[in-house]
Amino acid sequence: MQQDYQPKSIEAAAQQHWEQTQAFRARKEAGKPKYYCLSMFPYPSGKLHMGHVRNYTIGDVLARWHKMRGYSVLQPMGWDAFGLPAENAAIQNQVPPAKWTDDNIAYMKQQLKSLGFAIDWSRELATCKPDYYKWNQWLFLRMLEKGIAYKKTQVVNWDPVDQTVLANEQVIDGRGWRTGALVEKREIPGYYLGITQYAEELLADLDKLPGWPERVKTMQANWIGKSHGVRFAFKIPDEVGTSLPSPSGGGIEGEGAPSNKNLLWVYTTRADTIMGVTFVAVAAEHPLALYAAQHNKAVAAFVEKCKHVSVMEADMATMEKEGVDTGLKVTHPLTGEQVPVWVGNYVLMGYGEGAVMAVPAHDERDFGFAKKYKLPIKQVIERSAQIGYNKFSDEEKQIFDKFLGDDLTFTADCWQEWYGNKERVVCVNSGKYDGLNYEQAVDAIAADLAAKNLGEKKVQWRLRDWGVSRQRYWGCPIPIIHCDSCGSVPVPDDQLPVKLPEDCVPDGSGNPLHKREDFLNCTCPKCGKPAKRETDTMDTFVDSSWYYARYASGFKSDAMVDEETSYWMPVDQYIGGIEHAILHLLYSRFWTKVMRNLGLVKYDEPFANLLTQGMVLNHIFSRHTDKGGIQYFAPDEVIVERDDTGRITTARAVNDGSTVEYQGIGTMSKSKLNGVDPQALIEQYGADTARFFMMFASPPEQTLEWADSGVEGSHRFLKRVWAFGNALSGKAAGAMPGKLPATLADVRREIHLTLKQANYDLGKQQFNTVASAGMKMLNALEKTLKDEGEGHAAVAHEGFSILLRLLSPICPHITHALWRELGYGEDILTAAWPEPLADALEQDEVELVIQVNGKLRGSLRAPKDADKATLEQMALAHEAVQKQLAGGAAKKVVVVPGRLINVVI
RNA sequence: GCCGGGAUGGCGGAAUUGGUAGACGCGCCGGACUCAAAAUCCGGUGCUGGAGACAGUGUGAGGGUUCGAGUCCCUCUCCCGGCACCA
Numbered sequence: 001m002q003q004d005y006q007p008k009s010i011e012a013a014a015q016q017h018w019e020q021t022q023a024f025r026a027r028k029e030a031g032k033p034k035y036y037c038l039s040m041f042p043y044p045s046g047k048l049h050m051g052h053v054r055n056y057t058i059g060d061v062l063a064r065w066h067k068m069r070g071y072s073v074l075q076p077m078g079w080d081a082f083g084l085p086a087e088n089a090a091i092q093n094q095v096p097p098a099k100w101t102d103d104n105i106a107y108m109k110q111q112l113k114s115l116g117f118a119i120d121w122s123r124e125l126a127t128c129k130p131d132y133y134k135w136n137q138w139l140f141l142r143m144l145e146k147g148i149a150y151k152k153t154q155v156v157n158w159d160p161v162d163q164t165v166l167a168n169e170q171v172i173d174g175r176g177w178r179t180g181a182l183v184e185k186r187e188i189p190g191y192y193l194g195i196t197q198y199a200e201e202l203l204a205d206l207d208k209l210p211g212w213p214e215r216v217k218t219m220q221a222n223w224i225g226k227s228h229g230v231r232f233a234f235k236i237p238d239e240v241g242t243s244l245p246s247p248s249g250g251g252i253e254g255e256g257a258p259s260n261k262n263l264l265w266v267y268t269t270r271a272d273t274i275m276g277v278t279f280v281a282v283a284a285e286h287p288l289a290l291y292a293a294q295h296n297k298a299v300a301a302f303v304e305k306c307k308h309v310s311v312m313e314a315d316m317a318t319m320e321k322e323g324v325d326t327g328l329k330v331t332h333p334l335t336g337e338q339v340p341v342w343v344g345n346y347v348l349m350g351y352g353e354g355a356v357m358a359v360p361a362h363d364e365r366d367f368g369f370a371k372k373y374k375l376p377i378k379q380v381i382e383r384s385a386q387i388g389y390n391k392f393s394d395e396e397k398q399i400f401d402k403f404l405g406d407d408l409t410f411t412a413d414c415w416q417e418w419y420g421n422k423e424r425v426v427c428v429n430s431g432k433y434d435g436l437n438y439e440q441a442v443d444a445i446a447a448d449l450a451a452k453n454l455g456e457k458k459v460q461w462r463l464r465d466w467g468v469s470r471q472r473y474w475g476c477p478i479p480i481i482h483c484d485s486c487g488s489v490p491v492p493d494d495q496l497p498v499k500l501p502e503d504c505v506p507d508g509s510g511n512p513l514h515k516r517e518d519f520l521n522c523t524c525p526k527c528g529k530p531a532k533r534e535t536d537t538m539d540t541f542v543d544s545s546w547y548y549a550r551y552a553s554g555f556k557s558d559a560m561v562d563e564e565t566s567y568w569m570p571v572d573q574y575i576g577g578i579e580h581a582i583l584h585l586l587y588s589r590f591w592t593k594v595m596r597n598l599g600l601v602k603y604d605e606p607f608a609n610l611l612t613q614g615m616v617l618n619h620i621f622s623r624h625t626d627k628g629g630i631q632y633f634a635p636d637e638v639i640v641e642r643d644d645t646g647r648i649t650t651a652r653a654v655n656d657g658s659t660v661e662y663q664g665i666g667t668m669s670k671s672k673l674n675g676v677d678p679q680a681l682i683e684q685y686g687a688d689t690a691r692f693f694m695m696f697a698s699p700p701e702q703t704l705e706w707a708d709s710g711v712e713g714s715h716r717f718l719k720r721v722w723a724f725g726n727a728l729s730g731k732a733a734g735a736m737p738g739k740l741p742a743t744l745a746d747v748r749r750e751i752h753l754t755l756k757q758a759n760y761d762l763g764k765q766q767f768n769t770v771a772s773a774g775m776k777m778l779n780a781l782e783k784t785l786k787d788e789g790e791g792h793a794a795v796a797h798e799g800f801s802i803l804l805r806l807l808s809p810i811c812p813h814i815t816h817a818l819w820r821e822l823g824y825g826e827d828i829l830t831a832a833w834p835e836p837l838a839d840a841l842e843q844d845e846v847e848l849v850i851q852v853n854g855k856l857r858g859s860l861r862a863p864k865d866a867d868k869a870t871l872e873q874m875a876l877a878h879e880a881v882q883k884q885l886a887g888g889a890a891k892k893v894v895v896v897p898g899r900l901i902n903v904v905i
Numbered sequence: 906g907c908c909g910g911g912a913u914g915g916c917g918g919a920a921u922u923g924g925u926a927g928a929c930g931c932g933c934c935g936g937a938c939u940c941a942a943a944a945u946c947c948g949g950u951g952c953u954g955g956a957g958a959c960a961g962u963g964u965g966a967g968g969g970u971u972c973g974a975g976u977c978c979c980u981c982u983c984c985c986g987g988c989a990c991c992a
Contacts, residue, residue: 215909215987222908222988229992268992281992321990346990356992365990462991581987696930697917703985705917709931716945717930757921769919772929779929849925854973856925894972899924904972 001729001821005722007686007813014813015116023829024118026074028567035071036568037063038548038607040576040584041078044104044126045085048111050616050668050706051577053678057691057810058613058700059575060117061767064809067118069833074568076551077112077119079105081128082475082540084162084178090474091508097474098502101128111679115687116812123551127543132550133476134497135560136542139591140191141479141490142598148194149468151488155285156467158186163510164470165190167539170583177583190469190536191478195590199224199461202589211609213701216581223582225462230271230446231353232455233263234280234330234339236288244287264288264330264341267352267460272441273359275430276380278370280330281323281344282355289343292326299324299343306345321346321369333454334445344369352460381425466587468539473504473512475537483524483531492525498533511535544584545591548574548606561595566602574607581612611700611765618674618706620663621651633660634673665705676706688811689715695810696771717775718814721807724778724800725818727785733797741789745843750780751799752840758806759835771810777803797822802834849900850875852884868895875901 002009018024028034039059042052063075079101086097093100105126112119125132143149157166159176165188170177195202203224206217236244241262264280282288284306293300302324323344332339346365347356360370360377370377427433427441436444442457449455469478477498479491491498501519504512513519513535524531546560552568553561576584585607592606621633638651638660651660668675681690693714698704740748758773777799784796801824808815808828819828843864848871850858858880862871872893875881881890881903892904 213909218909219987225988225991227991266992270992344990346992348991351991353992358992363992365992368990460991462988578986699918702918707917707931710917713930760921766919768917769929772919775929847925851925851973854924854971859925892972894924896924896973900973902924902972 001726002722003726005719005814007688007718010817011114011116011687011813014816015113017816017827018116018118018829021827023827024073024075024120025122026076026120026568027072028564029072032070032072034568034572035063035066035073036552036570036572037066037073037075038551038571038574039075039077040574040580041080041544041547042108043080043083043085044101044108046104046107048108048678050676050678053115053690054616054694054700054704055575055577055613056112056115056117057694058611058767059573060691060812061695061809062573062575062765063118064812064829065762065833067829068805068808068831073118074123074552075117075119076123076125077117077121078123078125078547078551079127080540080544080547081105081126082133082537082543084164084472084474087472087474087506090506094505096503096505098128101126114682115678115691118812123555125547125550125555127476127540127547128474128500130497130499131555131557132547133500133543135546135550136476136538137479137491137496137498138493138560139546139595139598140538140542141493141496143193143594144490146598148197148594149191150194151189151191153187153189154467155185155187156190158184158188160184162472164472165467167467167541170541188469188471190467191480192465192467193590195466195587196461196463198590198593199226199463201593202463202586205589205605208605209608209610212607213610213612216578216585216610216612219581220586223463223586227269227460227462229267229269229458229460230274230442230449230455231265231267231458231460232271232274232333232449233265234333234357235454236262236264236330237328238262240288240291240328244291263454264355265353266355266357267458268357269460270359270362271445272425272427272433272436272438273362273380274334274357274445275427275433276359276361276378277332277339277357278360278376278378279340279342279358280355281342281347281358281366281369282326283347283349284343284345285349286343286347286354288326288328288341288355292328292341292343296327299326302343306343321365321372323369323373325373333449333452340375342369342373350464351462378429380427380430382428466539466590468542469536470539471511471535472537473500473506475540476500476543478534478536478538480534481522481524481531482534483527483529485529486524486526486531488534489524489526489531495525500537541584541587542591545587546595548588549592549595549601561600569601570603570605571607571609573609573611575611575613577615578612585610613700614698614703615667616704616706617665618668618676620666620672620674621660622663622672623658623660632671632673637673668706681711685711685715686718686813688718688814692718692771692811695767697768699766699768717778718811720778720782721774721803721814722818724781724785725822728793728796728800729822731793731796734791734794736794736798737791740791740795741787744784744787744789744792744795747780747783747787748795748799748840749843751777751795751802752836754780755802755806755834756836756841767810770806774803774807774810777806804828805831805834846898848875848898850878850881851900851902852881853904854902857881857884864898868897871895871897871901875903 037059039055042048059075063073067073081101086101089095089100090097127133140149157171159166159179159181161179161181162176166176166183171183174183175181176183203221203226206221209217244261264282266280268274284303289299289303293303321344323342326341326343328341329338330341331337346369347354358366358369359380360366360375361379362381367377369375425438427436433441433444446455446457477500479496479498481489481491483489501513501516504516506512520532520535522531522533523529548571549561549565549569553565556562588606592601593604595601596604619635621635621638622630623633625631633653637654639654640651640662651662652658653660666672666674678690689711693711694704696714697707697710754773754776758770761767761769761773781796781799781803784792784799800822804815804819804824805828816828819825819831825831845861846864847859847861849856850860858878860874860878862874866874872895875893876890885905888905890903890905894902894904
């Protein structure tokens, strides 16, 4: 046995053992429950980062823990291998993306292996391989047949840096999710997947996911965005209606044109205010706006302006509300009044009908607009009974009754009162609807509209269909052939996969597939004439929408998934970053439901439990440069000075001693130079230390603050574990005596008590306290080696074997080695998970806390089975209680057996 | 604005779900070993007062329930995350 702890050789030996025994091959095992543990697969960017290490360690702890508890475990790994970084790297280094990707995979795989993860590598997959993406294409064709996939030309989000279209989900604050570039709008044809057809189910089934974090479910629910309202129409004069142009483009993934040209459809959630409509506002892209633009120069100019100004989604929210009168009038469906139509820059073409009814008295935006353009304002609801209207000043009341002058102000509080309380308002000035509350008014109004065939209640969704066409090379080809005579023709199944040429070297000027004649040219499957292939590739989120099901199946070449999938799926525990709360997780849920409806799988939801791990943070140091820029310093390039309390006060650069500002902590990032390379960590301390620190520093869902001293502390602990094993290895355990000396009984009790708590914490997935339980056990165990009492070796061996097993999911290598060295068994993986023993927990005397009026005043030891009356007497006799009583009597005594006695005086 | 989650020593974080607040670790202080340093080991460490036993005080702020509140209820402040001209 090694004298000192040398992780390198220990870890290599353990990993070799696992490889030889094929320890992590997932198999159906009769009589065992299954456990499918999955971490989000990485993009092969080059090397692992700390986020990966944290993610996969969490997964590995769960997988190993379940394995030892008798589960049949599947923990696979693969590569999300299509995507833009490969193309960018290709442009920079003049290598084909395929080569770059394969090299990265090879390196990162070796890194993962060196961390000792219990992965079944026989199920490894990479999404850029034809045997995988063939099934993307195959399912896409099925969706095409079912009308779930379809083609349309629309205004889309365009990322000018990546030169591709982005789906709505992939635009964050008006910027591309990957590049951070400001997104532009472009009108481009592309393929869409009808995720909106599944909106209702995607929302409802969130309730079937009790194992998901609440916030992820809320984010998805918000994104799907269900709202209840009324869709209704204003009549457009016949001469206008018949000459309306078809909508060009429309909004992003919008719902297209109104069905009847003589009707102007709008959607509202506040139908109770319909009698207060004083104008209608339409989006600049709305057919009515385009029609008006043909006849009115001012409208034309405004429409043109909107096209160019509203490029950035981020600015939309803060933009000044502007508009222009079209001069057109439409007829109110209930009052028959003529209502002016305005074009408003605040109306979104992509949501609802691209047109809204405007009720300035009860909507803040409409109010601002009406005030600006001096449009009439008509009050039609009142906060119920006396508390509403009368609360406002005379000046404020005027607002609802007449035209507004510029001098009038309207306070924000006022809006709160009126707009925020739709449940507590009643209709006024609304004819037959007067006195009805919100619900009654909506029902009555919807019924009246329906009777005239001019409207009905409608559920509206925020979710849009998923645009999957990407104008990029390194992705899964969309299996379509364009024929001059037949149009867009699906590639027949027997011609799948449409293979992506792997030897292209992109030069940065568009999609290199356009120059690949051998890829482009083909024959039309319908008529046999020469035709061209589609060069767009699929969004890479398609690739990751079903990989978990492929892992779980037998990798058949003639089927997307097979029978085995039903055995392993759904994933019992999915682990990944919160950044995928909407994108990947929503797409995967949708894809699963499509596969289910096609009869491919039987489950409704792919991920039964979800753990979103926190990010890894580190200190940030920077200083302003002379030129006004910011220069960052890596944490190991600065020397930190602290005050008496340990707070960082100043920092100096190592190289020249100049002052550097401490910016606090933030996520590890390349630009801020505060990343820590896992490889360096593994080389210096070993994988077990890295794993232990990751688990110990913070609970999995929380952010983890990097601390070199913490890593050293973890390493110190493992060295102590090794040293203890060393000291114990020569000692025979001997039999456990029936009756241990008190000090040893206490140690043994502490071990089992700690184990009990640790097992509870594992169930909560709170691994930081499991790691600390290991430390506690060692602290207790170290006492046994100084104790010569009868049975001290027995207690030490029993305790150490518990400690090793408890720690093995976190530090599999050192525990593997010690388990063998001490002769506890051949393989710790096959050892039974430790459970606390009742006889170890038992004690003759218990310590009870004594409180007076809830304040701690002392403690006493009492026989474990002492009854309440005895305990009460003992407490009252206690000197601390006597002192507090000062001769008086206790009012009441509360006895909590096994815990405390509270004397009330 | 709406939704979700937080706030505990110098720091990361515990608290058996209403029962000894601060486990475990880091840092710091003291000691042992050493010519010395590192490493290692031992002891101490919420704050205030006291040499000390001990006393007071203490989980963002204020109130409430309770024998007893970090934990439950009400009001408020601040922080983090998501969504947002969605009609």
